[in-house]
Structures are given as C-alpha cells and as structure tokens.
Amino acid sequence: MRRAITILGLAAFALLSLAAAACYDVTVEPAPAPEDGSDAAAAVAAVEAVLEQFEPGDGGGISVNGTGSVTVTPDIGVFDVGVEVTEETVALARAGAAEAMQRVRDAVAASGVEDRDVSTRSFNIYPQYDYSGEEGPPEIIGYTVNNWIEVKVRDIDSLSDILDDAVTAGGDAIRVGGISFRVDEPEQYSEEARMLAVEDARARAQQLADLAGVTLGDALSISESSGGFARQTFAVAEAGVAPHPTTPLKPRQRPVEGTGHQDFAIE
Numbered sequence: 001m002r003r004a005i006t007i008l009g010l011a012a013f014a015l016l017s018l019a020a021a022a023c024y025d026v027t028v029e030p031a032p033a034p035e036d037g038s039d040a041a042a043a044v045a046a047v048e049a050v051l052e053q054f055e056p057g058d059g060g061g062i063s064v065n066g067t068g069s070v071t072v073t074p075d076i077g078v079f080d081v082g083v084e085v086t087e088e089t090v091a092l093a094r095a096g097a098a099e100a101m102q103r104v105r106d107a108v109a110a111s112g113v114e115d116r117d118v119s120t121r122s123f124n125i126y127p128q129y130d131y132s133g134e135e136g137p138p139e140i141i142g143y144t145v146n147n148w149i150e151v152k153v154r155d156i157d158s159l160s161d162i163l164d165d166a167v168t169a170g171g172d173a174i175r176v177g178g179i180s181f182r183v184d185e186p187e188q189y190s191e192e193a194r195m196l197a198v199e200d201a202r203a204r205a206q207q208l209a210d211l212a213g214v215t216l217g218d219a220l221s222i223s224e225s226s227g228g229f230a231r232q233t234f235a236v237a238e239a240g241v242a243p244h245p246t247t248p249l250k251p252r253q254r255p256v257e258g259t260g261h262q263d264f265a266i267e
Helices: 039-051 090-110 156-173 186-212
Strands: 005-010 061-072 076-087 118-130 139-153 174-182 216-223 232-234 260-266
Touching: 061 186, 076 090, 076 118, 076 156, 090 118, 090 139, 090 156, 139 156, 139 174, 156 174, 186 216
Parallel strands: none
Antiparallel strands: 005 061, 061 260, 076 139, 076 174, 118 139, 174 232, 216 260
C-alpha cells in the first residue's frame, strides 16, 4: 500500500493587524526547571522573567514558533539512469554510448513516458590511464563516455516496469542512480499547512500568556521559514538487472521539519 509524505507549512501568510507603534522583539528563553520538576512552573518562570521589564500595554511581546502539516500521498516517481562505454578512441566510446542511450530512451518512450518528462542530467568524456609503467607519465589507453538522464514517471504504479525496461534496453552499459518519490505540485497543499502553522503559533502564545497572567494581543510580525515536502530517495548501485522479476519499489512516509515565527503583543 502506498504511504504518505508530510507537507509542512510554517507560521506565515496571515492578515493580522499591527497592534502597537513600538515593537520589542523578545524571545522567551527556557528557565531552569524548579525543584518539583513542574513543567508548568518552569514555563511561568520563563515568561515572568522576561515580562518583569515591561508594564502591561507598553509594547512588550511574546515570540513563538509554530508548525502545520498536511499528509499527502506521493504521485510521481523519478529515477536517474545512464550509460557508460569505454573504448580505445573517443569516437568509438561516444558512438557506443549514443547507441545505448537511444535504446534506453526508446524503451522509456515505449513504456508511456512523454518526452517532456525525460531530461539530460550530465554528459562526460574522460581518458583511461595505464599506470603500470615504471618510467614516464601514465599512458592513455582508452576513453570513457557516460550519459545520464532523469526520467519522471507520472503513473507511479508503473515505475518498476519502466525502470526494468530501461535497464534491459541499456544492456551492460546501463548505470542506475537514485530513485525518489515526490508530490508533483506541492503548492496546492501549502495554504492549508500555513493556516495550521498560524493557528499553532497563536495557541502556543496564548498558553504562555495565560501562564504569565497577561492578555495576548495581535500579532506584530510573522515570518516564514522554508518548508515543503521531503523527497524519499533510494540509492541504487550499478545495475545488471534481468527483466524478471520486477524490481520492487515502494514509497513510504517521510516527515519534513521546519519552524515559522510570530511575535505577539501583550496587553
């Protein structure tokens, strides 16, 4: 069964009014835990230690971080596949790599992957040296050409078959890199994640205000850290895979960590 990826929103875009002309950016640092080990007492002590320098309504504030998350199922799979050929001359190595890559691209296309979802990642040519000589510089004995492409599979259930078809087509020249599962358009979930992040930040600030015996005012500032979803990546060694059985691939849930920041006025 396909699992999910968590998309985090960070305390961010919210239409909140400016409550005071002056704003003190105050961060509440944890206070030493009391002897009785009470978490609530520690929170009160931390807030009161900061608020001692302010009078109610003078522009003091509480700073908090909040997070929000939306869990979604990956809807695309992406893999890197390449070919590598070594020959005595550059021309022969390039021709061999070109032929092998064309077979791979034809197999991917025949599996239903559109041309827009296949892109070149890298193309390299480098010499091979013989270091066995006792005198003089190493001798060039051949050249290696490798060519890598990225393949995006929109029908994630067919990923295993498409990868196996590409590997079979490439023959002994085939090389396979990482495989990842992603959400194609994560922004569609960002609005809900941001809303949850803002609500989380306000709830945290309200708890601190209640413990300190002050009234929570409006948000004075809001900032957003980078968020999004985590790509689930698999490292795959050089491949020499037979067409049967099918290579098993399965996405799993991956959480994304992040924080957003809000400053609130106290009254």
